[in-house]
Amino acid sequence: MFFSNMIMPTMREFPSEAEAISHKLMLRAGYVRQLASGLYAYLPLGWRVICRINAIMRDEMNAIGAQEISLPVMHPAEIWQKTGRWYDIKEEMFRLKDRTGRDMCLGMTHEEIMTWLAARELKSYRNLPQMWYQIQTKLRDEARPKSGILRTREFLMKDSYSFDIDDEGLDKSYKLHTNAYHNIFRRCGLVFYQAESDTGMMGGAAAHEFMAPSPAGEDEIVICDKCDYTANVEVACSLAVSLKDLGWQHEEVHTPNKRTVKEVSSFLKIGPSYFIKSLLFILSDGPALVLLRGDQELHDKKLMKIIGSFRPASKDEVQSILGVEAGFIGPMSHAIRIIADVSLKEGTFVTGANKVDYHIKGITSGKDFSAEWHDLHVAKEGDMCPKCQNALKIDRVIEIGNIFKLGVKYSVPLNAVYLDANGQERPIIMGSYGIGPARIAAAAVEQNYDKDGIIWPKSIAPFDVEVIPLNVSDARTMEVAGQLYKNLTGSSLEVLFDDRDERPGVKFKDADLIGIPVHLIIGEKSLKDNMVEIKVRRTKEAHKVKLEDSISTIIKLVHDKSVL
RNA sequence: CGGGGCGUAGCGCAGCCUGGUAGCGCACACGGUUCGGGACCGUGGAGUCGGAGGUUCAAAUCCUCUCGCCCCGACCA
Numbered sequence: 001m002f003f004s005n006m007i008m009p010t011m012r013e014f015p016s017e018a019e020a021i022s023h024k025l026m027l028r029a030g031y032v033r034q035l036a037s038g039l040y041a042y043l044p045l046g047w048r049v050i051c052r053i054n055a056i057m058r059d060e061m062n063a064i065g066a067q068e069i070s071l072p073v074m075h076p077a078e079i080w081q082k083t084g085r086w087y088d089i090k091e092e093m094f095r096l097k098d099r100t101g102r103d104m105c106l107g108m109t110h111e112e113i114m115t116w117l118a119a120r121e122l123k124s125y126r127n128l129p130q131m132w133y134q135i136q137t138k139l140r141d142e143a144r145p146k147s148g149i150l151r152t153r154e155f156l157m158k159d160s161y162s163f164d165i166d167d168e169g170l171d172k173s174y175k176l177h178t179n180a181y182h183n184i185f186r187r188c189g190l191v192f193y194q195a196e197s198d199t200g201m202m203g204g205a206a207a208h209e210f211m212a213p214s215p216a217g218e219d220e221i222v223i224c225d226k227c228d229y230t231a232n233v234e235v236a237c238s239l240a241v242s243l244k245d246l247g248w249q250h251e252e253v254h255t256p257n258k259r260t261v262k263e264v265s266s267f268l269k270i271g272p273s274y275f276i277k278s279l280l281f282i283l284s285d286g287p288a289l290v291l292l293r294g295d296q297e298l299h300d301k302k303l304m305k306i307i308g309s310f311r312p313a314s315k316d317e318v319q320s321i322l323g324v325e326a327g328f329i330g331p332m333s334h335a336i337r338i339i340a341d342v343s344l345k346e347g348t349f350v351t352g353a354n355k356v357d358y359h360i361k362g363i364t365s366g367k368d369f370s371a372e373w374h375d376l377h378v379a380k381e382g383d384m385c386p387k388c389q390n391a392l393k394i395d396r397v398i399e400i401g402n403i404f405k406l407g408v409k410y411s412v413p414l415n416a417v418y419l420d421a422n423g424q425e426r427p428i429i430m431g432s433y434g435i436g437p438a439r440i441a442a443a444a445v446e447q448n449y450d451k452d453g454i455i456w457p458k459s460i461a462p463f464d465v466e467v468i469p470l471n472v473s474d475a476r477t478m479e480v481a482g483q484l485y486k487n488l489t490g491s492s493l494e495v496l497f498d499d500r501d502e503r504p505g506v507k508f509k510d511a512d513l514i515g516i517p518v519h520l521i522i523g524e525k526s527l528k529d530n531m532v533e534i535k536v537r538r539t540k541e542a543h544k545v546k547l548e549d550s551i552s553t554i555i556k557l558v559h560d561k562s563v564l
Numbered sequence: 565c566g567g568g569g570c571g572u573a574g575c576g577c578a579g580c581c582u583g584g585u586a587g588c589g590c591a592c593a594c595g596g597u598u599c600g601g602g603a604c605c606g607u608g609g610a611g612u613c614g615g616a617g618g619u620u621c622a623a624a625u626c627c628u629c630u631c632g633c634c635c636c637g638a639c640c641a
Contacts, residue, residue, distance in 0.1 A: 012590060012602065013576045017634050028575095037633065089641065091565095109641060143565080143639050151640090218640090452601095470600060505601040512601090523600060533600095 001463070003498040006044050010510050020216040022445035023148025025454050029513045031462075038145025038153035045514065046441075048462035048494075050156065053188060053437040054135050056459065057158045060183045064176040066131035066160050071113045073137055077103035079112045083413045094139050106139040111410045111432055114161040118428055119416035125165050128418060128428070129173060133160030135437070147216050149438040150398065156438060162431040165420065170405055170429045174206070177403050177433045181210055185400065188440050189457020191447055192400065195221045196231040198301065205405040210435075211397035212443035219397050222379045226390035234301060237375050238383035238392055240293055240343035243273055248348050248362035255359045259327025261294040264359055268350065271295075276344060276351035276363065278329040280313040280322060283337075287313060287321050291331055291340035293349075296377035306339065306374055328352035330360060331369035340371035398443045401435040448538075454515030455538045463496040464488075464558045466516040470504045470523040480532070480547065481522045487551050488520075493558060512537065518557050520550065 008030040017034075018024040026032045031046035042050060058068065077095075080086035086093075086105070094106040107113065114132060122128060135158045142153050149155075162173030178194070185192045190212050197209040209232055211221050222229070222236040231237070258264045265272045275294030280287060281303075288307060292298055303310065318326045322334060330351040331338055345365050353360040365371065375386075381394045408427040411417070416428045441460065448455040458464070465488055469481035481497070488495045496516060498507050504523075511519050521533040521542070532550050535542040536557065545553050 009574085011575055015575065016570085016577090019635065034633090085641075090639095092640070111641085140640080144635095144637090146635080473599095503599055503601090503603065505599090505603080508601045510602085521600085525600080 001494075001496050003496060003500050006496075008043070008045055008510075008514070010513055018148060020147040020150060020442075020446070021449060022150065022216060022442040025445055025449060025513075026148060026442075029454055029515065032149060034148075038142055038151070040149055040152060040154075045462045049441050049456070049460055050437050052460045052462075053440050054156075054158070056187050057135065057184055057435060057437065060180040060187075061131075061133050061158070061160060063183075064131065064180045066133045066180075068134060069117075069132050070134050071107075071110055071117070071136065073107050073139070075105055075107055075113060077105060079116055079414070080105060083112055083410055085112070092140050092142065094141050107136075108138055108140045109157070109432075109434070110134070110136070110138075110159055111161070111406070111430075112414065114432075115410040115414045115416050115428075115430065118161075118163050118411070118430075119414050122163055122416070122418055122428060125418055125420050128163055128165050129169050130163045131160055131173060131176075132163075133158060133433075147218075148442065150216060150442045151218070152438070155436060158435040158437060160433045162433070163416075164429045164431075165418065165426070166429055167407075170407070170431055173431050174403060174405055177431070178208070181401050181403065181433070181435065184435065185210060185212070185440070188444060188460050189448070190400065190440065190443055192443075193221060193223065193230045193395075193397065195397075196235055197402065198232060198234045199404065205407055207402065207404045209399050210401035210403075211395075212400050212439075212447065213395050214398050214443055214446035215396055216442070216446050217396045217398040219399055220394055221397050222383075223393045223395055224385040224388060224390050225393065227385060227388040229385050229387045229392075231379075233379055233394065236379040236392075237386040238377075238379035239386055239389065240273070240296065240341075240377070240383060242343075243347050245346075245348050246274070248350075250360065250362040252353055252355075252358050252360050253350075254357060255328075256357045258357075258359075264350070265294065268359070270350060274347075274350055276331060276349045278331055278352060280318050280326070280329065281307075281310040282313050282317065283307050283310050286337070287317070288337040288339055289322075289329070289331060289334060290376065291338065291344055291371060292377055293341060293343045296341060296343065297380075299376060299378045302374070302376050303339070306372075306376075322354065324352070324354045325356060328354065328356055328358065330354050330363065331371070332360075332363065333369075338369060338371040339376070340365070340373060341376040342373045343377070344371075345373060398439055398446065399436075400439045400443055401433075403433045404431060406430040406432050449515075452509070453513035456515045456517060458517045458558060461515065461517050462494075463516045464493040465518045465520055465554055466496045466498060466511050466514070468498045468507050468511060468519055468521045470507070470521065472499060472501050474524050476527055477522050477524055480527060484520060484522070484532070484550060488554065491551065491555055493555070518554055520554060 010030045011028045014024045015027045018027055033041045096104050138157045139154050145151050145153055164170045192210050192212045195209050195211050197207045199207045220233045255264050258267045261272050261275045272294035277292040277294050279290045349363045350361050351363050383392050385392050411427040417425045420426050445454050467485050469477045471477050485497045517537050519535040530547045531544040533542050533544050
């Protein structure tokens with residue numbers, strides 16, 4: 001491919017609207033252009049990257065026996081109404097009517113449509129198991145598109161679905177996908193984790209997310225270095241570091257106008273972890289007091305799982321239910337449901353005295369209050385691993401893939417059933433598995449760049465090699481460069497030939513910015529000694545090789561799996 | 565949806581406070597000199613100043629409304 005024939009609009013400066021590194025670099029290096037918020041055009045370089053990622057995904061999906069199909073992107077409403085998601089999902093779904101007034105929507109994901117197909121075509125246990133996937137456009141009217149191609153309103157997704165006769169079959173399909181996903185992300189050159197995740201609105205029994213560490217990420221995971229525990233903070237459990245019991249006796253302390261843990265803590269010069277934070281919530285069946293340690297944040301979703309939906313009590317409600325104003329609440333002597341974080345089970349604490357302007361020291365569970373014990377807090381850096389007690393790390397990550405055990409959530413409402421060996425009708429057991437190729441690309445950039453530009457992992461770079469003749473008006477240079485280009489292309493490498501009549505500096509800068517892994521530089525001086533220069537983008541190491549050895553050297557470099 | 569910021573040439577920006585009819589750098593075109601890490605000189609093309617309304621003799625500049633984009637938060641199937 002000749003540089004002069006391709007549209008690769010590199011820019012000397014970073015466009016100002018970009019914030020994330022991948023966004024800045026992909027704009028500057030001419031990979032993508034923005035049409036509107038969350039809508040991107042992929043230019044030739046960008047599209048090549050996506051295509052290579054797609055090829056890897058196809059390879060690995062096919063390897064586990066999955067079959068590629070293609071489904072419509074526009075769907076009739078009824079099918080989404082049958083599963084209830086037409087109503088559960090709100091503004092995030094693009095909806096429209098066709099000319100006859102029929103309600104339609106644009107697909108955000110394809111569980112419904114895949115299940116519809118399965119319902120029609122999979123009739124017998126003899127048809128199962130099946131795995132179907134597609135690489136298709138999804139549309140979501142995101143509340144806030146951001147970070148370039150990381151979070152867009154229209155995006156490509158590789159989504160696959162498994163159909164099994166029972167949970168055992170689902171386990172197998174899930175495992176196959178897990179392995180395939182590990183292969184895909186590894187082959188794409190990413191650093192990633194597999195984390196336990198929330199099943200969310202997808203429903204189902206188990207779910208994992210594949211997470212690529214990056215400051216541009218929108219999620220956080222907890223990681224234990226010692227054992228294999230890795231989980232999204234949305235579901236992560238952790239143990240609080242236990243406190244030294246200071247053995248306080250009951251003592252009421254005057255804390256005028258000090259309400260928050262922070263205020264009282266600094267006033268009494270006692271660390272926040274020695275406090276009990278008391279929060280009053282209104283549940284569907286009445287009020288409940290929720291207790292956390294002073295250094296903890298309430299994890300809404302964990303609480304929701306225990307008590308269902310809830311809302312914070314108003315000031316008046318706090319007063320009328322507890323007889324004291326917020327800020328001085330303590331868990332003692334209230335005839336009310338109390339749910340407490342397990343970290344409060346042991347130890348002696350400070351808490352509100354149920355009396356304005358007073359707190360009380362020396363409160364212990366069992367003696368002063370009793371409660372239902374649960375993990376209610378948001379896991380944080382330094383908490384201990386629930387499995388092995390090692391200190392946990394927290395890392396910011398990009399979600400690049402997810403896998404869900406759906407069970408019968410879609411097959412039942414859409415009547416996707418099969419007849420088992422006994423002629424019994426049973427719902428198909430499903431799994432769903434997604435990967436965002438654009439996120440892989442963005443994560444790859446986030447994890448591989450330097451001050452000069454992108455450093456693509458070899459496997460997903462838009463080209464394998466960039467041939468750079470330094471002086472295009474030198475006949476010998478161009479003859480050699482042309483021949484090398486031909487030979488490299490002939491060796492099934494993707495080659496970019498910078499045939500522009502530009503100064504060497506410009507070509508070097510653009511080459512570094514674009515980030516093709518290997519550069520082959522042909523300069524007049526070296527050529528006199530029958531030498532050319534081979535440079536590795538990542539290390540910037542350049543060495544001269546004999547002209548006749550250059551092709552084999554490059555082929556070796558490109559195929560060397562040790563350096564992705 | 566709440567909070568903040570920004571819309572002036574393809575990109576990056578100045579001009580706005582204090583109204584007087586649009587400018588700089590890069591990019592682009594042409595000529596010349598250059599040529600191993602974003603060269604230099606000269607000439608030139610390119611802008612409904614996001615849009616609408618208003619104030620005024622006069623609006624990029626002041627006022628009102630509106631649209632768009634970015635960031636933080638909420639949301640995220």
